[in-house]
Amino acid sequence: MNIAPDTWATYEDLTFKDILEQSTLLGYYQKLTGSDIIAFNVFNFMKMTNDERKKVALHEMGHALGFGHHDSGIMRQGRFSMTELDEHIKEDYYELY
Numbered sequence: 312m313n314i315a316p317d318t319w320a321t322y323e324d325l326t327f328k329d330i331l332e333q334s335t336l337l338g339y340y341q342k343l344t345g346s347d348i349i350a351f352n353v354f355n356f357m358k359m360t361n362d363e364r365k366k367v368a369l370h371e372m373g374h375a376l377g378f379g380h381h382d383s384g385i386m387r388q389g390r391f392s393m394t395e396l397d398e399h400i401k402e403d404y405y406e407l408y
């Protein structure tokens with residue numbers, strides 16, 4: 312699956328990186344020309360459970376696939392545990408792809 316179009320300079324779709332920012336930010340997805348970025352904020356990840364980290368990773372991957380925020384499921388904003396995809400995002404997936 313191509314998330315970002317390849318260019319002469321890059322063939323990666325996504326770059327993952329850690330950031331250290333003293334804020335409530337858990338992570339973010341940034342769409343760029345070439346390789347997009349998913350960043351995880353180590354400042355908060357150090358205090359989170361594995362399942363909370365998985366939720367953030369799935370959430371940001373959802374953004375990379377083109378999904379917006381939702382009031383429930385993996386695309387809901389905030390810190391909580393969730394390790395499996397919910398029905399809403401599955402429906403969005405089959406609609407988009």
Ligand SMILES: [Zn+2]
Pocket residue numbers: 370374380388
């Ligand atoms: Zn989000």
